[in-house]
Amino acid sequence: MLADVVLEPEITYTRPAALADTYTHYCPGCTHGVAHKLVAEVIDELGLRERTIGVAPVGCAVFAYNYFNVDFAEAAHGRAPAMATGIKRVLPDQMVFTYQGDGDLASIGLGEITHVAARGENLTVIFVNNAIYGMTGGQMAPTTLPGQKTASSPCGRDVEATGLPLRMAELLAGLPGTAYAVRRSLHNVKEINRAKKAIRTAFQVQQAGLGFALVELLSSCPTNWGLPPLDALKWIEDQMLPYYPLGDYKVADGVEQL
Amino acid sequence: MAKQLLKGNEAIAEAAIRAGVQAYFGYPITPQTELLEYMARRMPELGRVFLQAESELAAINMVYGAACTGRRVMTSSSSPGVSLMQEGLSYIAASEVPCVIVDVMRGGPGLGNIAPAQGDYTQIVKGGGHGDYRMIVLAPATVQEAVDLTRLAFDLADKYRMIAVVLLDGSLGQMMEPAELPPFADGAALGTPPAWALTGAQGRPKNVVTSIHLVPEDEEQFNQQLQARYAEIARTEVRCHEYATADADLIVVGFGTAGRVAQTAVKQARAQGLKAGLLRPITLFPFPEQRLAELARQARGFLVVEMNAGQMVDDVRLAVSGQGRGGLTPAVRFYGRMGGIVPLPDEVLGALKALAETAGHTPQPSPVSCLPLDGGPVAR
Amino acid sequence: MQTDLIISGFGGQGALFAGQILAYAAMDEGLHVTWIPSYGPEMRGGTAHCTVVISDDEIGSPLVRNPAAAIVLNQPSLDKYEPLMAAGGVLVVNSSLIPRRPQRTDLRVVEVPANALAEELGNVRLANVVAVGALVAAAGVLSVEAVERALAAHLPERHKHLLPANSQALRRGAALAAAALA
Ligand SMILES: Cc1ncc(C[n+]2csc(CCOP(=O)(O)OP(=O)(O)O)c2C)c(N)n1
Numbered sequence: 110m111l112a113d114v115v116l117e118p119e120i121t122y123t124r125p126a127a128l129a130d131t132y133t134h135y136c137p138g139c140t141h142g143v144a145h146k147l148v149a150e151v152i153d154e155l156g157l158r159e160r161t162i163g164v165a166p167v168g169c170a171v172f173a174y175n176y177f178n179v180d181f182a183e184a185a186h187g188r189a190p191a192m193a194t195g196i197k198r199v200l201p202d203q204m205v206f207t208y209q210g211d212g213d214l215a216s217i218g219l220g221e222i223t224h225v226a227a228r229g230e231n232l233t234v235i236f237v238n239n240a241i242y243g244m245t246g247g248q249m250a251p252t253t254l255p256g257q258k259t260a261s262s263p264c265g266r267d268v269e270a271t272g273l274p275l276r277m278a279e280l281l282a283g284l285p286g287t288a289y290a291v292r293r294s295l296h297n298v299k300e301i302n303r304a305k306k307a308i309r310t311a312f313q314v315q316q317a318g319l320g321f322a323l324v325e326l327l328s329s330c331p332t333n334w335g336l337p338p339l340d341a342l343k344w345i346e347d348q349m350l351p352y353y354p355l356g357d358y359k360v361a362d363g364v365e366q367l
Numbered sequence: 368m369a370k371q372l373l374k375g376n377e378a379i380a381e382a383a384i385r386a387g388v389q390a391y392f393g394y395p396i397t398p399q400t401e402l403l404e405y406m407a408r409r410m411p412e413l414g415r416v417f418l419q420a421e422s423e424l425a426a427i428n429m430v431y432g433a434a435c436t437g438r439r440v441m442t443s444s445s446s447p448g449v450s451l452m453q454e455g456l457s458y459i460a461a462s463e464v465p466c467v468i469v470d471v472m473r474g475g476p477g478l479g480n481i482a483p484a485q486g487d488y489t490q491i492v493k494g495g496g497h498g499d500y501r502m503i504v505l506a507p508a509t510v511q512e513a514v515d516l517t518r519l520a521f522d523l524a525d526k527y528r529m530i531a532v533v534l535l536d537g538s539l540g541q542m543m544e545p546a547e548l549p550p551f552a553d554g555a556a557l558g559t560p561p562a563w564a565l566t567g568a569q570g571r572p573k574n575v576v577t578s579i580h581l582v583p584e585d586e587e588q589f590n591q592q593l594q595a596r597y598a599e600i601a602r603t604e605v606r607c608h609e610y611a612t613a614d615a616d617l618i619v620v621g622f623g624t625a626g627r628v629a630q631t632a633v634k635q636a637r638a639q640g641l642k643a644g645l646l647r648p649i650t651l652f653p654f655p656e657q658r659l660a661e662l663a664r665q666a667r668g669f670l671v672v673e674m675n676a677g678q679m680v681d682d683v684r685l686a687v688s689g690q691g692r693g694g695l696t697p698a699v700r701f702y703g704r705m706g707g708i709v710p711l712p713d714e715v716l717g718a719l720k721a722l723a724e725t726a727g728h729t730p731q732p733s734p735v736s737c738l739p740l741d742g743g744p745v746a747r
Numbered sequence: 748m749q750t751d752l753i754i755s756g757f758g759g760q761g762a763l764f765a766g767q768i769l770a771y772a773a774m775d776e777g778l779h780v781t782w783i784p785s786y787g788p789e790m791r792g793g794t795a796h797c798t799v800v801i802s803d804d805e806i807g808s809p810l811v812r813n814p815a816a817a818i819v820l821n822q823p824s825l826d827k828y829e830p831l832m833a834a835g836g837v838l839v840v841n842s843s844l845i846p847r848r849p850q851r852t853d854l855r856v857v858e859v860p861a862n863a864l865a866e867e868l869g870n871v872r873l874a875n876v877v878a879v880g881a882l883v884a885a886a887g888v889l890s891v892e893a894v895e896r897a898l899a900a901h902l903p904e905r906h907k908h909l910l911p912a913n914s915q916a917l918r919r920g921a922a923l924a925a926a927a928l929a
Contacts, residue, residue: 167478183478186447187422217394217422245395248404249419261395261407261419271419372767372774372782372901398786481786542809543767543782545774624809631807711812 125149127158129178138331138338140295141169144237145176147305148208151312152179161204162196164189166218168210169243187218190225193232204315206233211252212242215275219251222281229286229320233311236277236323239330240349247333251275254352259333274352278325282358288320290359294327296345300355313367320361327353370545378510378546379443379469379533380405382517385549387557388467389438390416392429394448397481398537399471402443423448427455427468434464435576437564439521439557443469445537446487447478450495456530457496460593461578463563465524467517468502469533471540474707482707483538485625488678491532492651499590501597502530503604504651508627510544516649518549523604525561527596534651536624536674538709597653606649607658611637615644617723618662620683621672622648624709629672632715641723651679656686663690668698668726670719672710677701698726748803750888751811753828754875755796756820756841761875765818766797768879772889772897773801781809794823801888816886818878820861825849837886839878839924857885857924864919870909873916880920885928891921 124130128149135141152158158179165173167186174181184192189207197205214222214236225232241259242248248261252274256265266274282290289311293304304326311322327349329341336344373381380402383391391406403419410417416433420426426442433440444452449470459466472487474480489495492504503523507513513535520531560566565574580586610630612618617636621629626647636643646662648655663669669687671680680701691697702718704710752769756762763784773780784797798814800806813833819825820841832838834853843862859881861874883889898913 171478185478212395217424219421242395245397245400248395248400251421260400260404263404263408264411370774372771372780537786538783538809541784541786543770544809545780628808628810634807709810711810712808713812 125153127152127161127178129176131175133176134172135169136330136332138329138341139169139243140239140326140328141237143295143301144208144235144304144326144328145173147301147308148206148235149177150305151309152204154309155312155316157204157312160202161206162200164193164196164205164207166207166209166213167244168213170208170210170237171244173208187213187216188221189213190218190221190230190232190234194225194228194230197230197232201231204233204312205231206235206312206315208235209237210243211236211238211240211250211277215251215277219275222277223284226281226284226287226321226323229288231315231318232321233315234321234323235308235311236325237328238277238325238353239328240274241330241333243330243333247330252277254348276353278323278358281321281323284321286321287323287359288361289314289322289364290325291323291357292325292327292353292355294345294350294355296327296329296342303355310364310367314364317363317367319363325353327355370547372543373510373514373546373548374401374541374543375510375513375535376401376471376540377405378514378548379517380409381548382514383441383467383521384409384413384415385551386518386521387439387552387554388415388441388521390418390430390433390440391442392418392420392426392433392440393442393444394420394423394426396423396445396448398473398483398540399443399445399469401540402469402471423451424455427452427459430466430468431455431459431462431464434459434466435462435565437560437566439465439467439525441467441469443471445471445473445481446475446484447473449487450490453490453496456502457494457498457500458578459530460494460496460500460502461498462576463528464576465528465530467520467524467531467533469517470535472534472536474705480707481537483536483624483674483709484705484707485536485623485674486678486705487534488651488673488675491534492654492679500593501600501652502532503527503600503653504532504534506534506622506649506651507539508608508623508647509546510539510542511546512649513539514546514548518552527600528563529596534623536709537707538624601653604650605653605655605657607655608645608647608649610645610647612644612646612662614665615642615662616665616667617641617643617670617719617726618666618668619643619645619670619672619715619719620648620659620679621645622651622679625672625674628710628712629715631712632719635712635716636719641719643719648679654682654686656682659683659686660690663687663697664692666691666697668700668722670715670722671699671701672715672718673701673703674705674709675703676705677703698722700726749800749806750802750816750886751798751800751814752816752818752882752886752888753796753798753811753814754818754820754878755794755824755828756875758795760795760820761872762795762818762820763797765875765879766799768876768894768897768901769799769801769883769889771901772894773799775897775900776889776893778803779806781806783809794821796824816882816888818875818882819845820875820878821845822847829854837882839881839885841874841878843874855885855928857881857927859920859923861920864923865916868912868915868919870912873912876913876916877920880917880922881924882920883917884921884924891917
């Protein structure tokens, strides 16, 4: 009988428990939000929500602690890896991750990130590369592309004067303590799915105690690039991908088996 | 030159350029970023050096190096960035190379916020780095003063081979006001580096810039030399702005924006029949302690207004202590706002009236009591 | 004589620029003036306001608690500044975007459909200039001509072609205010 058929609505999506139910302050079209969601999903799927501690950077993600439902600390500019080291050394059973922008990680915090990798610190680092300083209004970052105009390189980045952009995944892959260093992108669904897998692996590396794990995510900054959101995604594909090839730069022994 | 409507941060940048700054190193931070961005545009146009450093720590050390060449050099930042520079400042002070630092203060401590504050008084005026060093500290209250004091900062830095700091809060950095820029400094005069500078030992004995004196007696003697110079500056370089102090028996003291706001309150107090006056220190080191001591003879009370929890107020207390009539100490009260809030004139007026009602020439009892050394429970 | 005023709206409505026009005009008239913007870390979507103080004497505080005049370009700005206005102050309300009327009876309120008028002039971004025209006429702080001269003198070269439209916007706003308060 028809009346007996109860149609259970199939739930196809719920907000991850590790992601707070709140508005974010990110600009329209910025992919920080996507990165947040992926990290939260991974934390949920691995069942880590109640034993994870995040460390927020200084940058647009400074308020990340408002958006994740996990314990969180807020570091000084660039020092998140050192702070995370302190947390992890005292609480080795906690999953500790930092979430950092390119100014934070690759400029002022290059010393800290290099040394956590050199020590093989058991940490997961989510590195959001948007080729610019977002929060302070669009100045040049160490990852700004050659010729890219920013508020502090008004005629375009002059590589004669400022050198070439840093490729952090490659650079950190060169250090012996690094177990996992990969680059992914957030400019389309396929790449977003691949990024999620990598984030998952980076947390599993920490769970298995294999050492330092970094996922670099190419991310958009429509506001400071001066582009509408869709064009900004296209800009990642056309401009950033050639300089920042996606790929796995270090996958240490034992990581494949995870 | 006619007046132009200038933003504090940009006015300082252009004033520095006209003072002959040859190299600028900095790192983005609000609310001083317009200064860095202005330099990014203007310095290359003039064939001078602009470099965005990887951190404030690097920036101050780039300044240190560039200053060793005897050229005019500078950096700018805001409170958290200046905290990061403290190590470098101590080294530069000890090496006796001149340079200019601009600190556009924001709310703190910690990351705080980007709103205007004056919480860096202690770390700048007293020295936030190690050792007994001083920096010349100039505190503008208007955009015109920011321009004029930037030029003065370079001149004094060169004259005394010291760090000169232009110390202002975020609201002055962001404010626009008509101001007149000075002409470009005489390039020829700036062209010859001083004898101590590192320029390559061509046809002369080598020069060395260092901050190390391994033998304690040498280090002490060097320190005495520094102290003698600071004492000379304290005698000769004090500057302050006064308003209606001639017959005042209530003196408001505040620097920068707080001093400026206080001036409005003093005006209002006068309109209400109070004999109020304002002393606004322009040099924070050297501090106008002499002038405050003089005013203590005529004043029954001082009100110190700051955008912090009370940092300069200690210096006012020291300056007026025992300086009142009959060797007494006039009342010293404090009114401050923190967190990036600028006090408004009506608040200052309220504090001034409260002072007027109570202040006489009575010795101030110490409000602080100490815990005994052997403990007792300490509340957490 | 000192006049202090606040101009407030969404980021992008030109509140800060409107204040700058007045600051330039005051400077060119030989007056003392200060202009202070709000500034915030969020790149988009916030509110923006500025405080302008114009005086024939040296200006102490560049900030005010109870402004003598204000332009509110959106509803949140009206909600915020209406209670703060000094009694007898001039409040210019952008009625194109603000559905409610100010409640205070001790203010001189000028309602200007600034967006609609600007659109009639072919450019909605002139809404701020329309409002400035209304404020100047209502508050009597500067003359419309002085503001017009300031626009001519200080509009960036690449915007000079917008000068006639700016003048029109200014005059429309001023005429409306004059009529409203007549
Ligand atoms: C010591 C110090 N210097 C400078 C700043 C100012 N500051 C805040 S965020 C930031 C850059 C952030 O850029 P990025 O790390 O690329 O992150 P995004 O904002 O693009 O996400 C800077 C320079 C600060 N807070 N502390």
